[in-house]
Amino acid sequence: MKEYDDIPGTYVFDAERARQGYPLNRFCMSLMHEDNRKRFKADEAAYVGTFGLSEEQVDAVLSRSWNRMLALGGNVYFMAKLFFTDGRSVQFACAQMAGMTQDAYAQMMLSGGRSPDGNRYKREQSDG
Amino acid sequence: MAEVFAALTTSHVPAMGAAVDLGKTRDEYWRPVFEGYEFAKRWIAETRPDVVILVYNDHATALGLDVIPTFALGCGAEFEPADEGWGRRPVPMVKGDPELAAHIAQSLILDEFDLTLINRMDVDHGLTVPLSMVFGQPEAWPCKVIPLAVNVVQYPPPTGNRCLRLGHALRKAVASYDRDLRVMVWGTGGMSHQLQGPRAGLINSEFDARFMDLLIDAPEEAASIRHVDYLRESGSEGIELVMWLIARGALTPKVRAVRRFYHVPASNTAVGHLILENAI
Ligand SMILES: [Fe+2]
Numbered sequence: 001m002k003e004y005d006d007i008p009g010t011y012v013f014d015a016e017r018a019r020q021g022y023p024l025n026r027f028c029m030s031l032m033h034e035d036n037r038k039r040f041k042a043d044e045a046a047y048v049g050t051f052g053l054s055e056e057q058v059d060a061v062l063s064r065s066w067n068r069m070l071a072l073g074g075n076v077y078f079m080a081k082l083f084f085t086d087g088r089s090v091q092f093a094c095a096q097m098a099g100m101t102q103d104a105y106a107q108m109m110l111s112g113g114r115s116p117d118g119n120r121y122k123r124e125q126s127d128g
Numbered sequence: 129m130a131e132v133f134a135a136l137t138t139s140h141v142p143a144m145g146a147a148v149d150l151g152k153t154r155d156e157y158w159r160p161v162f163e164g165y166e167f168a169k170r171w172i173a174e175t176r177p178d179v180v181i182l183v184y185n186d187h188a189t190a191l192g193l194d195v196i197p198t199f200a201l202g203c204g205a206e207f208e209p210a211d212e213g214w215g216r217r218p219v220p221m222v223k224g225d226p227e228l229a230a231h232i233a234q235s236l237i238l239d240e241f242d243l244t245l246i247n248r249m250d251v252d253h254g255l256t257v258p259l260s261m262v263f264g265q266p267e268a269w270p271c272k273v274i275p276l277a278v279n280v281v282q283y284p285p286p287t288g289n290r291c292l293r294l295g296h297a298l299r300k301a302v303a304s305y306d307r308d309l310r311v312m313v314w315g316t317g318g319m320s321h322q323l324q325g326p327r328a329g330l331i332n333s334e335f336d337a338r339f340m341d342l343l344i345d346a347p348e349e350a351a352s353i354r355h356v357d358y359l360r361e362s363g364s365e366g367i368e369l370v371m372w373l374i375a376r377g378a379l380t381p382k383v384r385a386v387r388r389f390y391h392v393p394a395s396n397t398a399v400g401h402l403i404l405e406n407a408i
Contacts, residue, residue, distance in 0.1 A: 009327030014283040076324040077188035084213045094328035109393040113331025
């Protein structure tokens with residue numbers, strides 16, 4: 001148990017996650033180049049298959065399961081290359097990670113963002 | 129002699145750079161943000177630094193996958209604005225100061241800060257957005273810029289205390305350079321924000337206000353904030369705030385805050401900005 005494991009809804013990109021996520025993040029990084037974006041779009045599974053991801057990681061990428069990508073070692077600054085390849089914004093992906101519509105998320109930000117109250121410890125959430 | 133005479137801190141939200149590049153700074157959404165930097169534009173025109181040491185972090189652009197330096201000093205003559213996957217920002221080339229950077233590198237390493245030195249590196253929004261917020265859209269940036277890149281992406285970043293001490297060492301290093309140069313240190317990133325997971329969108333205005341109070345008047349106390357408290361209170365990306373402590377450490381123990389600005393939101397982030405001057 002790490003001291004930050006009791007923070008709800010948060011995947012800390014520590015050395016262990018970075019190790020696990022290295023192939024996943026390397027795949028994301030490759031999307032910085034237009035040629036690679038084209039190859040990826042032409043055949044997503046074939047392209048991802050060249051980076052040595054685990055089966056779970058491949059599945060998370062192909063299904064755009066952002067939170068699973070985070071849990072499997074993805075980091076948002078790398079994943080952003082995939083958001084942009086999809087023509088999406090960081091805010092679009094954040095809304096999906098938060099399980100909200102993009103409108104509801106944008107409205108929450110305009111009203112001052114998500115409050116830390118009730119969001120500091122996992123136990124606050126399970127207690128209701 | 130050279131001297132660090134002021135510090136400036138600011139968020140470096142990429143969407144603020146995009147607002148500049150796309151001419152949206154007067155839109156309803158962006159106007160309050162950019163009005164908040166009008167003072168900085170006047171102030172910088174009056175104070176005219178020769179060199180800015182710009183503390184920022186790379187966001188999986190030039191660093192962050194294969195090589196992850198905790199502190200990396202840009203020693204090159206120039207740094208090209210990076211293509212972060214949607215083309216290079218239409219901003220001027222960043223001109224370094226290799227002579228001063230070499231002096232700082234030598235001074236800091238002998239002062240026991242084991243820096244990484246970088247001669248060639250593209251610089252991402254973390255560095256170019258603060259330049260745009262303060263200088264607007266000039267043909268060329270009006271001063272030299274020495275990038276100081278800090279790892280805040282892969283946990284753990286350096287501690288706040290280490291950052292404050294690095295600022296102290298930076299002040300000494302600049303003061304021992306035997307040319308008359310007016311130097312500023314900028315600390316960028318923050319304020320509270322979280323860009324990942326079900327808790328995405330977290331903003332903690334109380335934490336941010338207290339952080340600014342402490343940074344100005346009780347930097348040692350700000351430096352003692354633990355990583356887990358940044359993560360919990362300011363969001364997983366709010367931990368970028370440790371970089372502000374480097375800028376603060378480069379000033380005298382007592383400072384005058386000549387500007388303080390805060391606004392929520394810019395995209396997913398709380399925008400904070402300070403201008404501090406030596407008060408002795
Ligand atoms: Fe950043």
